Amino acid sequence: MSAGESEAAALAKLSAARSRLLLERPFVGALILYLPLLADARCRSIATDGRRLYFDPVHVLSLGFAETQFMLAHQALHCALGHFARRGHRLRRKWDFACDYAVNGLLIDDGMKAPPEAPWNAAFRGLSAEDIYPLLADDPGGERLDEHRFGANEAAAPGAYRAERAEADTAFLEAHRDGFDELGFQLPTPTGASDWAETWRSRLASSASEAARAGRLSAHWSAIADHAIAPRLPWRSLLERFMMRAARDDFSFARRSRREGEALLPGLESGEANLVVAVDTSGSIPRDALEDFLEEVDAMKGQVRANVALLLCDAALAPGMPLRFHPWERIELPEGASGGGGTRFTPVFDWAETEPVRPDALLYFTDAEGEFPQRAPDYPVMWVVLGNAPVPFGERVQLN
Numbered sequence: 001m002s003a004g005e006s007e008a009a010a011l012a013k014l015s016a017a018r019s020r021l022l023l024e025r026p027f028v029g030a031l032i033l034y035l036p037l038l039a040d041a042r043c044r045s046i047a048t049d050g051r052r053l054y055f056d057p058v059h060v061l062s063l064g065f066a067e068t069q070f071m072l073a074h075q076a077l078h079c080a081l082g083h084f085a086r087r088g089h090r091l092r093r094k095w096d097f098a099c100d101y102a103v104n105g106l107l108i109d110d111g112m113k114a115p116p117e118a119p120w121n122a123a124f125r126g127l128s129a130e131d132i133y134p135l136l137a138d139d140p141g142g143e144r145l146d147e148h149r150f151g152a153n154e155a156a157a158p159g160a161y162r163a164e165r166a167e168a169d170t171a172f173l174e175a176h177r178d179g180f181d182e183l184g185f186q187l188p189t190p191t192g193a194s195d196w197a198e199t200w201r202s203r204l205a206s207s208a209s210e211a212a213r214a215g216r217l218s219a220h221w222s223a224i225a226d227h228a229i230a231p232r233l234p235w236r237s238l239l240e241r242f243m244m245r246a247a248r249d250d251f252s253f254a255r256r257s258r259r260e261g262e263a264l265l266p267g268l269e270s271g272e273a274n275l276v277v278a279v280d281t282s283g284s285i286p287r288d289a290l291e292d293f294l295e296e297v298d299a300m301k302g303q304v305r306a307n308v309a310l311l312l313c314d315a316a317l318a319p320g321m322p323l324r325f326h327p328w329e330r331i332e333l334p335e336g337a338s339g340g341g342g343t344r345f346t347p348v349f350d351w352a353e354t355e356p357v358r359p360d361a362l363l364y365f366t367d368a369e370g371e372f373p374q375r376a377p378d379y380p381v382m383w384v385v386l387g388n389a390p391v392p393f394g395e396r397v398q399l400n
Contacts, residue, residue, distance in 0.1 A: 003057075007039045010057035017068040025110070026216045028226070030137040030207035031076035034200075047147035050084050050196055054149070066113040073112060074146060077103045081202040081228055083129060083151030085197035090133060096148050097140040098133040104145075111218055118145050126388035131398070204228055238397045239363075242382045243300050246273045246361035272327060273360040275306040276352055279333075280366035282314040282343040289332060289399065291384055293365050298331040306360075315342045317351060341371030349377055368396075 006133040009361055014037050022029030032053075038045070040054040047054040053075050059066065064270075078084070097119060104120045104246070105127075114120065124132050208225035211217035215223075252357055267270075277297055279290060308325040312318040325331050345364065361380045368389035381394030390396070 001080035006057040006061065006194065010060035011037060011039065011099055012160075013060055013065070013068060014053075014055065014072065017065060017072055020058060020065075021069050021072060021077065025073070026214060026223045027207050027211040028073045028076060029081050029217075030210060031203065032072050034203055035076060035079065043147060045146050046071050046075060047149050048079060050079050054147075059121070063115065064113070067115045069105055070112045070114050071146065072120075073107055074103055076099075077106065078148070078150075079200050080207075081129075082197035084148075084198055087150075091138060093130070094136055094138055094140060095133060095134055096144060098129040100145060101132050101136075102127065102129040106220075109220070117143065131317075131388070201228065238395075239382070239384065240300055241298055242361065242363075242380070242395065243275070243297075243304050243306065246275060246304060246306065246380065258303070273306040274357055276307070276309050276311065276322075276348070276359045276362040276368075277303065277331075278311045278313055278342055278345075278348040278362065278364045280314070280364070280370070281312045281318065282370070284343075284367045284369065285365070285386060287333075290365060293384060293399070294331050294333060297363065301325075301331070302327050306307060309359075311348050311351065313344070313348050315344045315347075317347045322351070343367075345370055346373050349373045352377065352379075364394075365399075 018032050021032060034041065035051075035053040036047060038052050038054050039057055041056075041060075043054045043056045045056055045059045052074070056154060063071065078099060081099075081103070083103075100119045100139065101121060102119050104114055104247045105125055108114055108120055109125065110119075119140075124135070130264065162212050204225055208217055212222070275297075277286075277294075279294075299307070300306075305327045307327065309322040310325065310331060311321050312323075313321075324336070343366070345366070347361070352362065359379050361382070362377070363382050363384065365384045365386075367387040368383060368385045368391050369387070372392050376393035383391045383394055383396045384399050385391065385396055386399045388398075
């Protein structure tokens with residue numbers, strides 16, 4: 001088969017796989033339509049720069065049809081999730097592998113067939129590329145499944161390839177193909193990448209909306225789309241927002257003394273909030289992570305004038321609980337604050353039920369691996385989670 005015939009056959013195979021995906025998985029299939037297909041002699045397998053999908057015809061023809069669909073979806077998800085704009089100063093090769101693990105896990109969980117060499121680890125299920133990155137070696141071994149050409153053309157306007165930069169882009173790709181640069185790090189994300197990421201976020205939202213309207217958006221992809229579209233805030237910012245909501249400097253319509261009449265009039269509720277802070281001491285939480293969390297709570301409790309009841313719990317509350325701290329007192333973790341055995345969250349909520357004053361909010365620092373109460377309480381709960389386990393109620397914040 002001549003080179004021209006191979007290219008035509010590969011292009012036909014990719015087009016057929018794309019059309020099948022559009023029918024079988026319309027959300028992912030619609031994302032692939034945003035990537036024009038282009039044969040490229042420099043490409044060893046399949047690659048994307050966020051604007052096009054490049055392919056080596058020989059490699060495409062070596063794949064099974066289901067594997068071809070997987071590779072197309074793999075490229076589209078890299079773009080839709082904005083991986084090219086999220087690396088920052090991380091090591092390029094390590095970041096590329098983290099992105100591959102994240103994307104492959106999503107596709108495999110959706111039932112797609114991955115090529116045998118695709119990086120995948122069940123332990124990374126539900127984790128983002130940022131969460132996976134610190135779990136990898138600085139120089140992950142093995143060959144990568146595809147090529148990430150992120151960085152070659154980010155400065156160009158979306159949808160346009162500047163001919164005057166073609167020679168420089170070629171040199172960049174050859175120097176950075178699947179490896180470290182001269183210093184072992186990549187350059188910071190180029191100018192324009194954030195705008196291009198917004199373009200892909202809009203495309204992701206549009207694809208999800210169309211699939212949902214047709215009744216073809218699975219719960220799996222709906223959750224992924226919601227998470228990707230929603231603004232990401234660091235856990236400290238989310239914690240601060242949660243604690244500010246618990247503050248009592250707000251208007252209240254609570255009924256006053258009968259001497260003030262029967263009317264319910266707004267008044268400024270100003271007082272000290274009652275905050276319960278629970279800590280999982282079952283042994284799965286590193287002490288430095290726990291101390292980091294408590295430092296953040298300690299720094300913010302003065303701002304919201306919160307009295308803190310600190311509870312240490314594994315399968316049961318630790319002796320001497322709770323430890324109480326006024327807004328002006330520093331929260332200190334007792335020496336040897338560690339437990340053993342299993343983890344039960346119920347004792348903390350049972351304790352709160354016995355308190356004469358209802359908590360304004362409850363913060364629980366844990367890996368979320370344990371026995372939960374059967375029903376949610378009537379006060380706000382935030383779980384600050386180290387790991388990827390889900391929670392049955394309340395607000396969940398991932399601690400990276």
